[in-house]
Amino acid sequence: MSDDAMTTPVATPATTPTPVSLSPIAGHLTARRRQLITALIVFAALALVPKLISDVYLMNVLILTLLFAALSQSWNILGGYCGQVSLGHALYFGIGAYVTSILFVKFGIVPWVGLAAGGVLASLLALALGYPCFRLKGHYFSIATIVIAEMGLLLVHNWDYAGAALGIQWPFGPDSWWTLQFARDKAPYFYFVLGLFAVVWLVTFAIVESRWGYWWRAVKDNPEAAESLGVTVFHSKMAAAGVSAFFTAIGGGFYAAFVSYIDPESVMQFRFSLLMALPAVLGGIGSLWGPAVGALILIPLAEFTRSYMGGSGSGLDLAVYGALIMVVSLTRPEGIMSIFDGFGRKRAAS
Amino acid sequence: MTTQALLQVLASGLLMGLIYALIAVGLSLIFGLMDVVNFAHGEFLMLAMYATFGLVLATTLDPILLMPLVVAVMFAVGVSAYAGVVRYAMRATTNQGMVQIFATFGLAILIQGLAQYFFTPDFKSIQHSWLGGRTLDVGGVFLPWPQIYGGLISLATFGGLFLLITRTDFGKALEATREDQGAVALVGIDRNRVFALGWGLGAALVGLAGAVLAVFYYIHPNVGSTFGLIAYVTVALGGFGSIFGALVAGVVVGLVEALTTVILPPALKSVGIYTLYLGVLFIRPSGLFGRL
Numbered sequence: 075m076s077d078d079a080m081t082t083p084v085a086t087p088a089t090t091p092t093p094v095s096l097s098p099i100a101g102h103l104t105a106r107r108r109q110l111i112t113a114l115i116v117f118a119a120l121a122l123v124p125k126l127i128s129d130v131y132l133m134n135v136l137i138l139t140l141l142f143a144a145l146s147q148s149w150n151i152l153g154g155y156c157g158q159v160s161l162g163h164a165l166y167f168g169i170g171a172y173v174t175s176i177l178f179v180k181f182g183i184v185p186w187v188g189l190a191a192g193g194v195l196a197s198l199l200a201l202a203l204g205y206p207c208f209r210l211k212g213h214y215f216s217i218a219t220i221v222i223a224e225m226g227l228l229l230v231h232n233w234d235y236a237g238a239a240l241g242i243q244w245p246f247g248p249d250s251w252w253t254l255q256f257a258r259d260k261a262p263y264f265y266f267v268l269g270l271f272a273v274v275w276l277v278t279f280a281i282v283e284s285r286w287g288y289w290w291r292a293v294k295d296n297p298e299a300a301e302s303l304g305v306t307v308f309h310s311k312m313a314a315a316g317v318s319a320f321f322t323a324i325g326g327g328f329y330a331a332f333v334s335y336i337d338p339e340s341v342m343q344f345r346f347s348l349l350m351a352l353p354a355v356l357g358g359i360g361s362l363w364g365p366a367v368g369a370l371i372l373i374p375l376a377e378f379t380r381s382y383m384g385g386s387g388s389g390l391d392l393a394v395y396g397a398l399i400m401v402v403s404l405t406r407p408e409g410i411m412s413i414f415d416g417f418g419r420k421r422a423a424s
Numbered sequence: 425m426t427t428q429a430l431l432q433v434l435a436s437g438l439l440m441g442l443i444y445a446l447i448a449v450g451l452s453l454i455f456g457l458m459d460v461v462n463f464a465h466g467e468f469l470m471l472a473m474y475a476t477f478g479l480v481l482a483t484t485l486d487p488i489l490l491m492p493l494v495v496a497v498m499f500a501v502g503v504s505a506y507a508g509v510v511r512y513a514m515r516a517t518t519n520q521g522m523v524q525i526f527a528t529f530g531l532a533i534l535i536q537g538l539a540q541y542f543f544t545p546d547f548k549s550i551q552h553s554w555l556g557g558r559t560l561d562v563g564g565v566f567l568p569w570p571q572i573y574g575g576l577i578s579l580a581t582f583g584g585l586f587l588l589i590t591r592t593d594f595g596k597a598l599e600a601t602r603e604d605q606g607a608v609a610l611v612g613i614d615r616n617r618v619f620a621l622g623w624g625l626g627a628a629l630v631g632l633a634g635a636v637l638a639v640f641y642y643i644h645p646n647v648g649s650t651f652g653l654i655a656y657v658t659v660a661l662g663g664f665g666s667i668f669g670a671l672v673a674g675v676v677v678g679l680v681e682a683l684t685t686v687i688l689p690p691a692l693k694s695v696g697i698y699t700l701y702l703g704v705l706f707i708r709p710s711g712l713f714g715r716l
């Protein structure tokens with residue numbers, strides 16, 4: 075409230091509210107509303123994509139892009155907002171894929187149940203692992219997450235019931251939303267994964283401005299200070315890990331339905347952990363659109379280089395991919411979204 | 425299980441452990457010096473193995489004679505990696521930890537891709553060396569000469585490293601930079617130069633390990649991933665930055681791995697190391713000899 079308004083109360087009739095006085099909060103609210111509307115427009119526009127594209131290869135790339143946008147957003151909740159750099163999210167992805175596949179193939183339980191079960195199981199495991207792991211700091215935490223995921227990979231590799239190294243093949247069935255199997259048309263997969271991305275985005279959007287969101291950023295910036303201000307650092311990390319693992323596992327379950335065949339290497343390799351973190355790092359850690367922007371660049375690039383250069387495992391595609399990761403992380407440590415931040419700030423200032 | 429069989433397992437584990445320690449110590453050294461984890465460490469090892477293989481093909485000399493050359497090449501690789509990548513990663517003001525992880529990881533993928541492109545994904549091995557195929561019989565316990573030789577090189581290297589750090593100017597500069605990066609600038613030590621030399625030394629050490637390993641292990645573009653992970657576990661177990669910790673942890677990892685194969689099927693041999701590592705970390709979050 076401006077000083078003028080305070081000193082001349084009589085001049086201002088009580089019935090007319092002074093819009094200026096509330097500007098910081100009101101401005102914030104409109105910014106939030108604008109973000110939400112933009113997001114809904116983006117989701118709606120994306121929903122039209124299957125009507126425009128019929129090419130199967132291109133649809134596949136787009137489905138993977140959206141999947142990794144969703145996965146990276148899930149990773150971002152723990153790694154980006156809460157600052158806990160997990161390099162073992164392949165574990166949760168694998169749990170989602172395996173639980174969904176086992177329930178469907180061995181027990182005939184529809185993937186929808188499997189997705190939920192996988193999500194809950196991954197969440198519980200994340201909480202159980204968080205108990206010891208969140209005492210570790212920095213690199214110790216990251217390396218522990220790699221090791222735990224590798225251990226999961228080893229165990230699944232030797233788990234005969236789950237097909238060991240051979241993995242699990244889904245039976246071919248008629249196209250159906252019920253069993254999430256679509257052999258002829260890729261569009262339903264696209265809608266599913268778009269829905270998943272939208273949900274993860276909206277959950278992130280809702281949480282980041284809530285009490286938890288503020289706690290997470292406090293834990294990321296300075297855990298000691300946060301603790302002294304009454305933030306329970308440990309519980310904050312646990313909550314972030316639980317949410318993050320839940321959505322990662324759902325992504326894994328979807329992936330299993332999408333490719334209809336999983337084996338330990340194809341869902342739990344270390345590479346997957348990185349593939350989940352990279353888009354967020356590239357696009358912008360701890361930002362709402364960073365993971366999606368990063369995925370939009372990385373996944374098509376990886377897929378195209380693989381199909382054009384990666385024939386017979388020549389390795390050139392890997393080299394290009396590695397060089398790109400290096401260059402981007404060095405030249406734009408804040409991520410690509412920071413370019414837009416700059417515009418926003420300039421516009422607000424002028 | 426007979427005593428002799430157990431002794432055999434322990435001896436093999438000990439020798440392999442010494443080589444693990446040699447692989448890990450460069451990683452620990454760089455971390456202690458500048459708080460950076462090199463995620464391309466395993467790829468450095470792979471490069472050293474290919475360098476050994478290539479030099480053997482080119483010169484037809486014995487791999488043992490070529491070792492100094494491999495170490496020199498890897499020193500150059502280390503300095504270049506610092507000058508070309510890490511120096512820039514250190515400049516990031518936001519997300520520095522993340523930038524370092526992904527910059528060195530990008531480098532790892534780049535090296536792996538190039539190795540696959542230039543050397544093909546095929547497995548290679550060095551067929552002839554003075555040591556190849558010969559074993560030493562110590563009272564019924566058979567030890568392959570390449571591993572004995574690797575273990576001895578590892579011990580000698582740790583001794584040399586200890587002397588280097590305590591007795592030479594470079595070693596003192598290294599220690600001083602570890603202790604306080606700001607203060608060394610005041611006494612006229614060029615921090616950048618120490619870092620570059622530190623990376624050179626770190627890569628040269630893993631280069632030595634690669635030259636040792638190349639004599640008795642298959643060489644392929646993904647060989648770095650396996651040993652890289654063992655190196656991270658070893659360093660974290662011993663405590664990041666602790667050179668003595670790397671030696672002890674390397675031996676422990678080698679022994680535990682060997683003992684695990686007695687109890688579990690060979691495919692699960694790493695489960696023992698991982699379990700031990702996690703167990704220790706949950707009791708001592710900064711490793712056995714870590715300062716945090």
